[in-house]
Structure formats: structure tokens, C-alpha cells
Amino acid sequence: MSLYSSEVEAVEALTASYKEIQTEVSKVIIGQEDVIKSVLIAIFSNGHCLLVGVPGLAKTLLVQTVSRVLDLSYNRIQFTPDLMPSDITGSEILSEDRSFKFIRGPVFANIILADEINRTPPKTQAALLEAMQERTVTTSGVNHKLPKPFFVLATQNPIEQEGTYPLPEAQLDRFMFNVKLDYPSFEEELLVVRNTTSNLKPDLTKIISAEQIEYFQHLVRNIPVTDNVLNYAVKMVSKTRPGTSHATDKINQYLTWGAGPRASQFLVLGAKCHAALMGKYSPDIExxxxxxxxxxxxxxxxxxxxxxxGISVESIIKSLF
Known part of the structure; x- marks a missing residue:
């Protein structure tokens, strides 16, 4: 059942909801508007997000705040070297009647904060693969569905590499976005310190429900995209693959591997959502x-x-434009 009388009205409602969510989150998170926008685009596109930044940039607080404003269930999983897969997905125990009973792990929530995801071995990281792709958990041959909507928002510290495990490519590819958090400006940091060293506790209003988020996810997929924008997105991804016909000299010179088809899918989905949040009814190349x-x-x-x-990934991507 449609929540709105037309798709035009629905896009306008999504744009308005986005602005309200930005306003509420900004009561707690000072600055970082682009980061908040990226997280919300991932959520409304039914994708996952990897947040990379040095300690103290409010990555964890951002995820907690977003979950409160969106009125969703939330669990935080602290990734450590001794974390086991069953600590994430859950495990079976022998109940009093001598039958096995599945006890759900913390992954059974709408928003999962995978804190410092690169601090646990690949075996445990892999416990999230099925959950992120299929939105299910399989144990002892039984398939358990995760709640809808379901998002993994993971954090990673780029500085301290001792005791960390690089994320496998298959795991990285499950994340729609890799978002880098930068230091706040002087004025923003001044406001952060003033707010966090006082008794100020802002009241947050819940903006939209899980049902509305699911509706907006379907809406984003229904947004039309022109052939020239579709071709532009797919060609951009094709250009990243060394040795192919679309690859430029810079790509052949500086890249070992390019992006796979999932990148093209996320480019188009993300562009649709970005357009809707900006109040447009169809995405363009911008x-x-x-x-x-x-x-x-x-x-x-x-x-x-x-x-x-010293050729950065960002400069290589900019050359594709």
C-alpha cells in the first residue's frame, strides 16, 4: 500500500524527511554534513557504509544518533581479536527439554554498528557476509531472516595498524560507500568542546519509521534514469579496469585492479537517491x-x-570525471 498519492509527492516527502533528519542529527553531530548525507544515502538505497577516520571524530556517536532519529533498533558489536562468529550471529544451546534452541546474536537489529571492524580475524569478519548480502543468518542448515530494514555501519581507524586485519575484498565490496571523516574546522571544534563539556543534552525527535524507510527504499529503485546517465556510470566503472578498452593511460599506469559490476549498481542507485534528496525526480551526471x-x-x-x-586513490577517481 502506497503511503503517498503519487511518486512526485513521495519524492517531496523524502526530500523533506532528509532535511528534518539532517537538522536533528546536527543537534548532536557538529559539522560532518557530507558524512551524514552519505550515511543517509546508503540507508535509503538499502546499502551498507564504512566510516574511516581517526579516533575522536564521533563515528560511533553518529551511528547512535542516526538510529535514534530513525526510530530503529540498534546494536553495537565491538570487534576484537578474540571475537567469534557466533558472538555476532548467535548460537544454538541445549534447552531444558533436550532440544536445541537458537539464541539470536546482536546482528538481529535494524542498525548494526561494527565498531573497529578490522580488529577481528577474517573468519569472524566473514560472519557478516551473508547478513550484509542476503539479510539472513544460516546456522545448522536453518535460515533466519534479519529484521527489515537492515544496515551495517562499520568504523575503521586508519592510523593504528598493529593488531588489525585488512578487510578482504569480498567484504569491502559489500559496502556501498567508503566514507572518510576529516578533522573539524576550528569553529566546529570550538562548538563541539563547548557542547560536550557542559550538561547540554539535546532532545532528539524521531522523524521516520522503519515502514517509511522501506517505502523510500522502493521509491529510490523506481526513480527513472536516462540512458546517458546509465551509460556514464557504467563507463566510469569500466574505465577503472586496467588493460580494458575503456581504461585510460593513467589507469593502466597506476592501478592493479578495477571495480566490479557492484560498483556500477551502487553508482546508479546512489545517484538516484542523491537526486531525490536534492528534490530532483531523476538523476543527472552531477x-x-x-x-x-x-x-x-x-x-x-x-x-x-x-x-x-604518491598518487592518491581520490586523484585517480577524479581523473575519471
Whole structure:
């Protein structure tokens, strides 16, 4: 059943909801408007988000705040070297009547904060693969559905590498966005320190429900996209693959691997959502470019030459525009 009388009205409602969510989240998170927008685009596109930044940039607080404003269930999983897969998905126990009973793990929530996801071994990281892709957990041959909507918002510290495990490519590819958090400006940091060293506790209003989020996810998929925008997105991804006909000299020179088809899918979905949040009824090339860096950043692999010459992933992506 449609919540709105027309898709035009629905897009306008999504745009209005986005602005209200931004306002509420900004009561707690000072600055970081682009980061908040990227997280919300991932959520409304039914994708997952990897947040990368040094400690103290409010990555965890951002996820907690978003879950409160969206009125969704939330669980935080602290990833450590001794974390086991069953600590995430749950396990079976022998009940009093001698039958096995499945006890659900913390992954059974709408929003999962995978805190410092690179601090646990690949075996445990892999416990999230099925959940992120299929939205299910399988144990002892029984399939358990996760609640809808379901998102994994993971954090990663780029500085301290001791005791960390690089995320496998298959795991990285499950994330729609790789979002980098930067230091706040002087004025923003001044406001952060003033607010966090006082007794100020802002009241947050719940803006939309799980049902509305699911509706908006279907709406985003129904947004029409023109052939030229579709071709532009797919061609941009094709250009990242060294040795192919679309690859430029810079790509052949500096990349080992390019992005796969999932990048093209996320580029188009993200562009649709970005357009809707900006009040447009169909994406254009600028919408693709607006989210391209977050989609491609973790899907292309630089070679030794690029690293030796200090060629950044971001500069390579910008050359694709």
C-alpha cells in the first residue's frame, strides 16, 4: 500500500524527511554534513557504509544518533581479536527439554554498528557476509531472516595498524560507500568542546519509521534514469579496469585492479537517491559524480608505482570525471 498519492509527492516527502533528519542529527553531530548525507544515502538505497577516520571524530556517536532519529533498533558489536562468529550471529544451546534452541546474536537489529571492524580475524569478519548480502543468518542448515530494514555501519581507524586485519575484498565490496571523516574546522571544534563539556543534552525527535524507510527504499529503485546517465556510470566503472578498452593511460599506469559490476549498481542507485534528496525526480551526471568517490574508493587497488609516486586513490577517481 502506497503511503503517498503519487511518486512526485513521495519524492517531496523524502526530500523533506532528509532535511528534518539532517537538522536533528546536527543537534548532536557538529559539522560532518557530507558524512551524514552519505550515511543517509546508503540507508535509503538499502546499502551498507564504512566510516574511516581517526579516533575522536564521533563515528560511533553518529551511528547512535542516526538510529535514534530513525526510530530503529540498534546494536553495537565491538570487534576484537578474540571475537567469534557466533558472538555476532548467535548460537544454538541445549534447552531444558533436550532440544536445541537458537539464541539470536546482536546482528538481529535494524542498525548494526561494527565498531573497529578490522580488529577481528577474517573468519569472524566473514560472519557478516551473508547478513550484509542476503539479510539472513544460516546456522545448522536453518535460515533466519534479519529484521527489515537492515544496515551495517562499520568504523575503521586508519592510523593504528598493529593488531588489525585488512578487510578482504569480498567484504569491502559489500559496502556501498567508503566514507572518510576529516578533522573539524576550528569553529566546529570550538562548538563541539563547548557542547560536550557542559550538561547540554539535546532532545532528539524521531522523524521516520522503519515502514517509511522501506517505502523510500522502493521509491529510490523506481526513480527513472536516462540512458546517458546509465551509460556514464557504467563507463566510469569500466574505465577503472586496467588493460580494458575503456581504461585510460593513467589507469593502466597506476592501478592493479578495477571495480566490479557492484560498483556500477551502487553508482546508479546512489545517484538516484542523491537526486531525490536534492528534490530532483531523476538523476543527472552531477549526481553520479557526487557519490563516485565514496563508491569507488575501496574498490580500486593501486600498484606500487602509484604508492611510490604518491598518487592518491581520490586523484585517480577524479581523473575519471
Amino acid at each position: 549526481d553520479v559524480q557526487a557519490i563516485a568517490t565514496e563508491v569507488l574508493r575501496h574498490r580500486i587497488v593501486r600498484n606500487y608505482k602509484a604508492e611510490a609516486e
